[in-house]
Amino acid sequence: MTPLDTAPWQQAIADATEATRRGLPVFPIGRTKMPAIRSPHRDDPPSTPKCRGECGRPGHGVHDATLDEQRLAALFAAAPHAAGYGIACGRGENPLLGIDLDRKNGVDGVESLRALADEHGFEVPATVVIATPSGGLHLWFTGPAGARVQNSAGRLGPGIDVRGYGGYLVGPGSWTPKGAYRVTEMRPIARLPLGLLSLMTPEPVQKEVARASRGLRPRQRTAVLTGLVKSVLDAREGRRNSILFWAACQGFKDARQGLVDEQAVTGALVEAATRSGLSEAEARHTVQSAYRSGATA
Structure with missing residues (x-):
């Protein structure tokens, strides 16, 4: 050289x-x-x-x-x-997950993501943003351990690519003939919105989510609750109780804000936990522990 x-x-x-x-x-x-x-x-x-x-x-x-x-x-x-x-991407206890938003050839991934958030009722939190040489953006998020997020191109919407397990993001500072990747916003990496996480899972998981949430009224079957159910269904052995506890804490937090019924949180998460391998008694004990921890917080 x-x-x-x-x-x-x-x-x-x-x-x-x-x-x-x-x-x-x-x-x-x-x-x-x-x-x-x-x-x-x-x-x-x-x-x-x-x-x-x-x-x-x-x-x-x-x-x-x-x-x-x-x-x-x-x-x-x-x-x-x-x-x-x-x-x-997709490794470790807090796996990095990437959203690649293209802005070229008449496609605007940023607008597509905004429309997706409006349609499914989730907010995109502030997180690390990397500008690409072609004018697009990479958004960095973390997901729950063991989340089965697959790589995809355009499946969520025009100009929206997903980087999950087996995929990778180009690191800031990397050079290409078109220019370098650069940080535009550096802050703590945000958790992936659960409503978006639920859309990024494989079709078999989505069917399990729908089955676990069956019978809930429309107000109960929020995008947030669907995402929580998905996280519990995806939990690996050895992590099931901790993921269930975290999901229940999040669900009861939403219930206290009037976004979902407490009964819906309990029913959907216990159902999901038993499908993932926990006994019903163990699942109910964990969910009740989460409820008590929120009540005394």
């Missing part, structure tokens, strides 16, 4: 290292926003089982993402033409 060529690489590894210190798993990407390290399996026969990094070699894209600075340095050493870094 010439000294000029090293500038994007040096900035990329510095920015990526800082991201790991903020708890974001990252890996190097090139100027086209694609992974910067070629796959070690590129010459394997088509019948070879897919590897997601189990072989221990670099070159598995988002599956290379790491929080370890030494591992990150090794990845960048293997990627001399890296000009940026990708941030893996």
Whole structure:
């Protein structure tokens, strides 16, 4: 590399290292926003089982993402033409989830998201906003652990792409021929609105949400309650009680504001918890604990 060529690489590894210190798993990407390290399996026969990094070699894209600075340095050493870094989504106890809002070719993802929020009754909270070189925006959110959010392009609305597990966001400071990604609003990463979370889940989960909420009157079946039910249905073993407690606390908070009936919160969440694997007695005990904690807060 010439000294000029090293500038994007040096900035990329510095920015990526800082991201790991903020708890974001990252890996190097090139100027086209694609992974910067070629796959070690590129010459394997088509019948070879897919590897997601189990072989221990670099070159598995988002599956290379790491929080370890030494591992990150090794990845960048293997990627001399890296000009940026990708941030893996959908990982950990507070998984990063991204909303990519395109603004090009007559499509305005920002307006599409605003219309989606109006239609489904949720608010988009202030959060980290990254401006893309093409004029779009990336919104960063966190979701509940184990949330089965899939990547999608345009499914929620024109110009709205979702980055969930197995996807990644281009990190701020990354360079492309069209320009650099830059932070426009830096603040704590907000929780994903539950009404939006419920729209981002796979169709089988949405059917389970509808089933768990069956029989509720329209006022009871709010977007918020639907999102809470979805979170409980999605909870992994070992996290079910804690997710249920959190969801019940949120539901009773809305009930105290007159947005939903307390009975609806109890019924829908207990139903969802039993479907996810808890006993009814355990589920009711957890929901009642959440109710008491709110009453004495």
